[in-house]
Amino acid sequence: MTPDRAQLIRLMDGSLDDATARRLRSRLEHDIDLRAEWNRLQAMQSMLQSHTASFEDGFSRRVMQRLRPAPGADESLAEALQWLFVRVEVAALALIVLLAVYNVTAMNDAVAASSFLEALFGLPGTTLENVLLFAAL
């Protein structure tokens, strides 16, 4: 880098001290080569500064989506268990009703239950006869 070029860049930068800047500006008025160099630098700077850029539409929305926390492991497990429970619950209720109906209709004939609740659960009546019967089995 020539000293002139370095000074011209500093002039563009605004970082030359006042006295040096004044001297350089004075030279620019008379030195054709220096002036051509200055014009080239200015033109390049102007061209480069014409650069404007922006992201595709929806950039801020994409950033915010990435910031939304992904469900943690615990949360995922809870959701999976909830999904499983709803399905098992329906099947289990159906099975309970089926068994209760079976107990009430079938077991009442075999072993007399002392109450409807015992019949519902298929429990034999708590009589000495029933105890002996089950002991014999």
Next chain:
Amino acid sequence: MPLPSDADLVARARDGDHAAFQRLVERYADQVADVVIGMLGAGPEADDVGQETFIRLYEALDQFRGEASVGTYLTRIAINRALKASRRRTAWYRRFLPSAEAPEPASDGRGDYEAQERSELVRRVLQQIDEKHRTVVVLRILEGYSTRETAALLDIPEGTVMSRLSRALDKLEPLLAPFLTADEMQVE
């Protein structure tokens, strides 16, 4: 109603206000785009680096004390992320496409440039200089940081900024010359 200051938005975002953070993103998206797209060219990679820049800011909100402006803080993150992406890309090209050449400028002759075309041209030309020179041009000329600020952002001496800038302009001159009109060369 006055616009909320950056400090207000940062404080609200720190308290979990996502809308406040989104306003910060909207406020600084173009500035980050200038840096990232200037370094990497437009495309999904630049978009991704832009998003990472803001995510990094979000993660660091608790540590952000406002010693630098939000814009400068984001520029520092953006330039570092863009440099990493640029190095990854270079390594990839070297490994898989060792004979690949740098892309050429959009046009080889002078034309009637609209702003968008000029921006695209500048991006393509910038891709033809190496990253350490490109970084200085992006910060010093595209973003308008002074030599001192650029040196601070890159953590290098001011003299190094000057020499890299001069070297960059040497390289850019023949690439840009066909696109500069005689009138532009007479700029005062």
